[in-house]
Amino acid sequence: MLVSTKGRYALRVLADLAEHRTEGYLPLKEIARRQGISEKYLESILKSLVKNGLLTGLRGKGGGYKLTRAPEQYTVWDVLRLTEDSLSPVACLEEGASPCERAAICPTLAMWQGLDRVIREYLSGVTVADLVRPGAGAGDYVI
């Protein structure tokens, strides 16, 4: 599996915040309830989104989270890069992977690089705004 629940939840939260972005700060409790996700688990996910500037958090009464930019300014790729340790389809393409000594003769390397590229281009072509656009269907994102 390429994308964990962490990444899936993060996208659902961003979509949720995009849909309710006129309502100011939204408390985690409310988002968690609406999305059916454990509050505590969601908390750890949102923390990293705040730390990386995708969300703003406001403490105290009346506080909560909101987007820092317009929904079309977040690509799915941007979001998943933060929540997933790696989005590479195979271990040998992960950043920080120990360089493979067979790289020069590996018959599969180019094929994996092609897959990596296909995935990255697809995810970079979809934004949070696309996700919340009404009536989005299965074939919409394939060019």
Place this chain on the structure above:
Amino acid sequence: MLVSTKGRYALRVLADLAEHRTEGYLPLKEIARRQGISEKYLESILKSLVKNGLLTGLRGKGGGYKLTRAPEQYTVWDVLRLTEDSLSPVACLEEGASPCERAAICPTLAMWQGLDRVIREYLSGVTVADLVRPGAGAGDYVI
């Protein structure tokens, strides 16, 4: 990570067998040595390839493994489907996954389905013959 060592090793073995397919049955020991893979681990991988008809195994002295078809008859997708529990990018698209009750309202579902399709189409478009074609480069498999 989408594809484990199991799948990566399987493809390398098929490519190896394709390159040496004029030499009859190749013993696992020889393949493992040439590819730098543990014999015992490789054994468990090849077993499933034999069971599913991708390879033929011959026991006893002079035995080993060989391909059952021509290299261009194996797509990468065919191979990985056997070695990986799932090639779905997300848990909710795996076969046998408990049906998601939010499917009808999920803003991300269509996007994941599109990714799933992009991956499947890419992997279905590459064969073992492509892998062993001399001089294959990084951009070759992206249309």
Place this chain on the structure above:
DNA sequence: TTTACAACCTATTTATCTGATAGGTTTATG
């Protein structure tokens, strides 16, 4: 100014999966 609320922080746990290892059994060949 105090109370309630909500983000923030650190640690721990549980389960599953990956990658690998070990040792024995059967079958074919020279």
Place this chain on the structure above:
DNA sequence: CATAAACCTATCAGATAAATAGGTTGTAAA
């Protein structure tokens, strides 16, 4: 009949995913 090689079953160590628990700090409203 000795040897080589596939076949089979079980086990294990480590990593990662997914979640849980409980406490601390900051902010706004009462």
